[in-house]
Amino acid sequence: MPRTIVVFVTRDGHSRVLAAEIGKRLSAPVYEIGDLVKRKGFVGYMRSGAQAWKKMATPIEDPGVKLEGVKFVVLVQPIWASAICPPIRTWLSIHRGELGGVRLALLASNFGSPPARLRANYDAEFSEVFGPLAAFAVLAQRLGERERSKIISDFAAALERA
Ligand SMILES: Cc1cc2nc3c(=O)[nH]c(=O)nc-3n(C[C@H](O)[C@H](O)[C@H](O)COP(=O)(O)O)c2cc1C
Numbered sequence: 001m002p003r004t005i006v007v008f009v010t011r012d013g014h015s016r017v018l019a020a021e022i023g024k025r026l027s028a029p030v031y032e033i034g035d036l037v038k039r040k041g042f043v044g045y046m047r048s049g050a051q052a053w054k055k056m057a058t059p060i061e062d063p064g065v066k067l068e069g070v071k072f073v074v075l076v077q078p079i080w081a082s083a084i085c086p087p088i089r090t091w092l093s094i095h096r097g098e099l100g101g102v103r104l105a106l107l108a109s110n111f112g113s114p115p116a117r118l119r120a121n122y123d124a125e126f127s128e129v130f131g132p133l134a135a136f137a138v139l140a141q142r143l144g145e146r147e148r149s150k151i152i153s154d155f156a157a158a159l160e161r162a
Pocket residue numbers: 009010011012013014015016045046048049050077078079080081082109110111112113141
């Protein structure tokens with residue numbers, strides 16, 4: 001099993017691209033969490049925001065990753081209401097028992113709201129269980145190629161140092 005894996009969820013595809021980029025940079029396999037909640041359109045948008053705000057864990061199709069020997073899991077997600085995405089919360093809860101000794105890192109895609117609240121929300125909800133993040137970064141959709149590639153390089157370097 002590889003030392004590092006990437007696990008992502010997406011609504012509109014940006015996190016899929018991000019997961020592929022960081023996976024390539026780290027030579028790590030990439031797994032998609034299947035999101036079983038209807039999220040398209042206005043109703044889906046509102047539902048997603050409300051579920052994130054309420055810190056819900058929502059139904060997923062688990063990609064069934066084997067975690068033996070894994071040291072780092074890079075979680076990739078869109079930011080909804082400055083929070084950990086509900087399908088990611090479900091995946092963490094299903095695999096909590098296998099994640100002892102594994103360091104988590106978080107990479108997120110958003111429209112550009114300040115990232116500090118997402119990190120604070122992770123710390124408040126998960127750092128006691130999973131420890132502090134080994135690396136953290138948020139990429140706004142509007143970023144150009146150079147900014148994007150620098151953030152991804154810095155994220156990968158932080159992970160390699162951790
Ligand atoms: C329900 C919902 C809530 C969102 N909340 C935020 C937010 O608080 N801040 C922000 O910058 N972007 C927010 N966004 C925008 C997404 O984070 C952004 O479009 C992201 O790039 C989508 O990633 P995806 O294509 O992987 O789904 C929100 C989007 C949705 C659907």
